[in-house]
Amino acid sequence: MISRKTKYVQLLVVFSPIFFLLSSCIEKLDFFDEDQEVQLVIYGLLTDNFERQIVSVSKTSAVGLAPMGVRDARVSLLTASGDKYRYNSTGSGEYILEGFAAIEGESYALEVILEDNVYISKYEKMPELLADDNISFEFNKEPFRTETPESVFTVISETTLPSSSDPIYLRWTVEETYFWPLLHFPGTGFPPPPPPPCFISDVIEPDRINLFDGSGSSSRIGNFVLGKRLVDNSFLYPFFVSVRQLSINREAYEYWEKIKIVINNQGSLFDIPPAPVIGNISNVEDQNEIVLGFFEVAKTKVTRVYTTRADVPFSLVDPCQYFPSIPENSYPSECKSCDARAQGRRWTNTPPDWWKFD
Template sequence: MEKVIFLLTFIIVTSSCTEPYALQSNTFEDVIVIEATITNELKIQEIKISRTFQLEEKEPQVETNAIVYIIDDLENKFNFVESNGKYISQFEFQAMPERQYQLFINTSNGKQYTSTREKLTAVNNLNSIEATVKNKFGVNGVDITANSFDPIGTSKYYRYEYEETYRFIVPYWAPDSLKINYYVDPQLPIYFITSSRSGPSKTCYKTDKSTEIILENTTNYSEDRIENFSVRFISQTNFIIADRYSILVKQYIQNLAAFTFYKTLKDLSASGNVLTPNQPGFFSGNISSIVNKNEKVIGFFDVSTLSVKRLFFNYDDFFPGEEKPKYFIDCEVIEFDISLSCAEHWNALCGMLVRMEQKTIILYEDDDPLYNMVIPKCGDCRTVGSNIVPAFWQ
């Protein structure tokens, strides 16, 4: 949602203009941004609170030291505590049918915010997710689709997220690392010592979360059925499917107000340029200031049912015998001949020493006095992902 926050920064500072113009920092308006979704899944629930940020800044500022809690219509209170840039519930809990939930936030500067009361939406499980080879817009790849059906037609509004995890192998791996053995006497030569690496560094895993807003609704369909709805399309040339890939798809059932809020965000993000004569202006969700009803607040308190499915596949499952995608960056093997002196060839011994101390190169092949080196991302997978196998991996 950071992309959305950045977009809304544009909207807020330009909502009163009628012609495009260069934005200045003094037009910036500081607005609170609240991302709050609780579900029927028994878990530690999470809420994110941040601020809009200026155009020259790279990311939003996290709102710290706030008091955050949810109260249901039976006066049960669920407290949230600050942790790693977000607010998490002190205990696991789940949204229950027929209960009404209301969010409260008190910021460190004394401002108070609350949401409307919200009820859990209808339960509709994600029946399946499937991966098939398809060609989209002239690109061959794997299309991951969702399927679900509500026979009584009470779901209607769907939002999807995904977490994708992939296993990958670095292209220029060596079992040993190279270290410099310095001597006190500068007249003595410098030697290099090889030793086994401290841990597995050839094969790793990386998890990325979806950043786009993925929505579908069945209001214009003859039945409340999601069929072969594309959640994620991956090009055949994408490095993330080169070995083994897994995706966890999350299906949220929303009410009309929540769906409308996210649909508006999606439409704005797809417009590409909000600095146009047709300014959409500021729009709000279901969260407002308790004291100042005119204060702008970005965000929505969503109480949704959640259903998840996971699948795995290997590249060869869909493209047997075909060339695998290239690594995500171009890797250059750099040769150093340390038999040459610094005066004779800077890129030999001295250049190698400098880059090793800066940790910008690591060993690939050792054939003393020749050393072939690569940047860490090409030879140590831990600089890109984690060498710990995920608990769910198959």
């Protein structure tokens, strides 16, 4: 029987690429025991948008802790035409390439040099096709985190495939960004200026993997649930949902399909036990070393929708409603600090460039 500690270590290894974010045939899943060595995890996503391209490099822990970022790697993007672009380290295991966009038809590989070892991915070609996403949302009462009905927000896509005989493979990620004002306490004498509001972002259902294989579909239109979350006071103010469609190649699709299989098969004694999923990155000198993660090249587009309080059919309680008779120190910290409200999520005081609504 697999011990609880061993199973936890295995799950961390399976999810390592997702935590940081996230071959043409499906390879056999390689199982390992609790004596498994620490393993390198490399994940990179390259898109055709002029944006910050990100690669994460980390190592798993043999004691069941979350993977630790590797700070001293040298990370470069290679092109099939012979160019090389260096990523810059942020000091936390994340490496960035600013303002770069992949070119349609070009092939790219990732090179990571660490401790005199050279790791290189297979060359991946930028896909050419995208589908059309018509994004909508629903508010419902349904079981979600418990067996009893809860107030749930659901993101849905009606997706129309391109009229092409070429295969298309899709993956979606869903992110929320909502507005949160901080309380402005008048004070005495000359009142201070009001504090800037918070714009708080997070991934909706980060462990959900949204995939679609259009190569064998007989219909050009499909309906997909892309994400769910509980309704709370985040919906008191404008709440944006950003759906990123990634058009990927078959190898990337099969990689994420294997990750999805492992995630969905962990609850029963008769399920396949968690296992590391091997991607497209290897040690040039030691092909026997197991390297986790994947270098993904994707054609991408983002579709956004937003909600306001008027859309929400449930009662919402504002914890920061101001009353002059209530002293400042009686209000929750989330009413006075973006950091306290975000609780580890990303936040900024500057609205995104796309923050526009009627």
